[in-house]
Amino acid sequence: MDDQSFNSQILHTAYPRTDAYNALSMPIYNCAAFEFESAEAMELAFLGKSTDHTYSRITNPTVQYFEKRIQTITGAMSVTALNSGMAAISNVLITLGYAGANVVTSPHLFGNTYSLMSSTLAAFGLELRLCDLSNPKEVEANIDENTCCVFLEIITNPQLEVIDLKQISEITRRLNVPFVADTTIIPFNSFKAKDFGVDIDVVSSTKYISGGATSLGGLILDYGTFDWANSKKLRDMAQNFGPMTFTAKLRKEVHRNLGAYMSPQVAYMQTLGLETMTLRYERASGNCVELAKRLSEMSEIETVNYIGLPDNQYYEVSKRQFGANPGAMFTIDLASREACFVFLNKLKLIKRATNLFDNKTLALHPASTIYGTFSAEIRQKLHVSDKTIRFSVGLEGVDDLYQDIVQALK
Ligand SMILES: *Cc1c(COP(=O)(O)O)cnc(C)c1O
Numbered sequence: 001m002d003d004q005s006f007n008s009q010i011l012h013t014a015y016p017r018t019d020a021y022n023a024l025s026m027p028i029y030n031c032a033a034f035e036f037e038s039a040e041a042m043e044l045a046f047l048g049k050s051t052d053h054t055y056s057r058i059t060n061p062t063v064q065y066f067e068k069r070i071q072t073i074t075g076a077m078s079v080t081a082l083n084s085g086m087a088a089i090s091n092v093l094i095t096l097g098y099a100g101a102n103v104v105t106s107p108h109l110f111g112n113t114y115s116l117m118s119s120t121l122a123a124f125g126l127e128l129r130l131c132d133l134s135n136p137k138e139v140e141a142n143i144d145e146n147t148c149c150v151f152l153e154i155i156t157n158p159q160l161e162v163i164d165l166k167q168i169s170e171i172t173r174r175l176n177v178p179f180v181a182d183t184t185i186i187p188f189n190s191f192k193a194k195d196f197g198v199d200i201d202v203v204s205s206t207k208y209i210s211g212g213a214t215s216l217g218g219l220i221l222d223y224g225t226f227d228w229a230n231s232k233k234l235r236d237m238a239q240n241f242g243p244m245t246f247t248a249k250l251r252k253e254v255h256r257n258l259g260a261y262m263s264p265q266v267a268y269m270q271t272l273g274l275e276t277m278t279l280r281y282e283r284a285s286g287n288c289v290e291l292a293k294r295l296s297e298m299s300e301i302e303t304v305n306y307i308g309l310p311d312n313q314y315y316e317v318s319k320r321q322f323g324a325n326p327g328a329m330f331t332i333d334l335a336s337r338e339a340c341f342v343f344l345n346k347l348k349l350i351k352r353a354t355n356l357f358d359n360k361t362l363a364l365h366p367a368s369t370i371y372g373t374f375s376a377e378i379r380q381k382l383h384v385s386d387k388t389i390r391f392s393v394g395l396e397g398v399d400d401l402y403q404d405i406v407q408a409l410k
Contacts, residue, residue: 006073006189007278013069016061026065028268032056048252058256062264066271070219074188076201077224078247080255081217081267085184085204086112087260088218092180092202093117093149095246095254098233099125101148104177106133106163107382108156111370113182114382130381133163136171143175145232149200153182154191154321157356158331158366158390159383160305162314165321169197176230178246184208185356189278190285190325199226200246206355208281211273213358215266222247280395284328284357287401288393292330294402300409302387306330328393329356337386340365344389346408349400361394361401 015026034053036042045052053059067079082088093103093116103117107130117128126148131138133152143150150172155162165181172179181198183191187208193201203209205217228238228245241248255261262270285308292306307318308326318326334340344352344365353362354369364370371384379386393401 003189003278009072010069010274010277013065013072015065016068026062026268026271028264029056029061030264031060056264057259057261060261060264060267062271063262063267066262066267066274067219069271069274070188070221074192074201074221075194075223076221077243078222078251080220080222080247080250081205081262081270082220082255082260083218083262083266084216084260085182085202085206085218086116087258088202088204088220089113089182090116090120091250091255091258091260092200092220093121093126093151094258095250096148096178096180096231096233097121097124097126098148100127101125101146101233102127102129102142102144103149103151104129104131104139104142104147105151106130106153106156106161108153108159108161109382110153110157110182111366111374113153133168134161136167139168139171140175143171143177147175147177148231148233149178149180151180151182153185154193155185155307155318155327155329157185157329158388160307160314160329160331162307162318162321164317165196165198172199173197176227178226178231185329186322186325186327187277187281189281191322193221194223194225196321197225199223205270205273207357208277209270209273211269211276211280213355214269214273217262217266217270220250222250280357280359281328282325283395284393285325287361287395287398288328288330288391289326290398291391291393291401291405295332295405298406298409300334302333302335304330304332305388329390330393331388331390333385333387334389335387337365337367340387340389343408347404348407349396349404350391350408356392357394358392359395361396362392364390366390 044050045054071079129142131142178199180200182202184204201221203219224243228234234245238245289308296304307314350361350363367386
């Protein structure tokens with residue numbers, strides 16, 4: 001799909017039914033439950049034999065329309081919207097995992113994802129296997145018959161490591177293991193996960209999609225590419241559901257029981273956010289390229305880590321995977337933790353805040369915040385340095401951002 005039709009599709013995905021008042025945007029169906037004409041119709045809906053909505057923890061028209069738009073622009077077989085990115089990741093791992101199963105992944109993980117795997121789900125018998133995903137031999141050696149998925153983030157945060165996704169998917173295809181990727185960091189207009197062999201895609205829609213940090217949200221995209229007859233846990237279901245096996249397990253059981261569906265108000269805001277996503281992303285990543293370039297010439301900064309700089313070790317692989325727009329997150333290293341704190345405290349325009357891809361530029365010190373409750377040893381294992389500041393670049397004038405950083409470094 002080219003840019004033109006991608007953006008047209010975002011805006012013009014058809015409504016499932018004509019609105020009674022011809023509303024030009026999908027109304028917010030802010031209700032918990034739906035009424036039925038008859039007991040028979042109610043039975044059909046509860047058995048999943050009609051498309052009628054029953055209860056907004058299961059499906060809701062406003063949320064379903066948001067899911068449909070995402071499906072249209074990504075080519076996913078099914079899309080599930082949840083109330084946060086973490087809810088999306090939890091639902092996927094609980095759908096795939098079981099006591100005695102293992103997840104093969106990298107130590108370079110978002111802090112809460114690492115904690116979910118190493119603590120919350122470990123308590124239920126899921127094993128976390130950390131390896132160097134850039135080393136195919138090591139990945140292969142870690143996979144066995146109880147590997148329920150290989151999981152990675154397409155650009156790790158805050159290390160900004162980029163793995164060759166085709167190399168990973170070659171292994172997962174050959175060994176019949178589902179490939180799950182957290183693709184939050186590059187939006188759908190610039191990265192097509194399906195083309196790189198990702199089977200299940202998880203996204204924090206809090207970030208690019210929400211339209212300026214309006215709300216929390218998460219997405220699970222199932223591309224329908226994995227043969228679930230090869231899954232130790234789901235193979236029995238696969239006889240009935242075929243490529244829909246994962247989605248069926250998720251929607252008919254796990255997601256319903258965990259109760260973390262997106263709310264209709266959030267789906268409304270994120271549908272609007274989606275409409276301007278391409279524009280915002282182009283502006284933010286353009287700003288990021290320019291800012292990183294200018295900062296890499298400043299002697300006060302030890303290193304600028306950004307995959308959009310030609311001397312970055314991931315420049316080529318990033319271009320291959322993410323195209324011309326290499327994202328709106330970068331980091332700098334200063335002399336010490338103290339220097340980072342002094343710098344952050346001097347910022348005037350740039351906000352000291354967590355989150356990514358707000359319309360405003362944000363900065364934080366990952367080691368003392370997102371990774372602050374981890375021990376120094378674990379931070380070292382995850383390669384989270386005390387000297388690093390992370391930026392999420394927004395839509396301001398780039399000169400203003402540059403000036404703010406220059407004055408804060410003085
Ligand atoms: C923010 C983020 C998450 C978590 O998403 P929430 O919406 O905050 O729950 C997961 N993965 C990545 C890469 C993120 O940036």
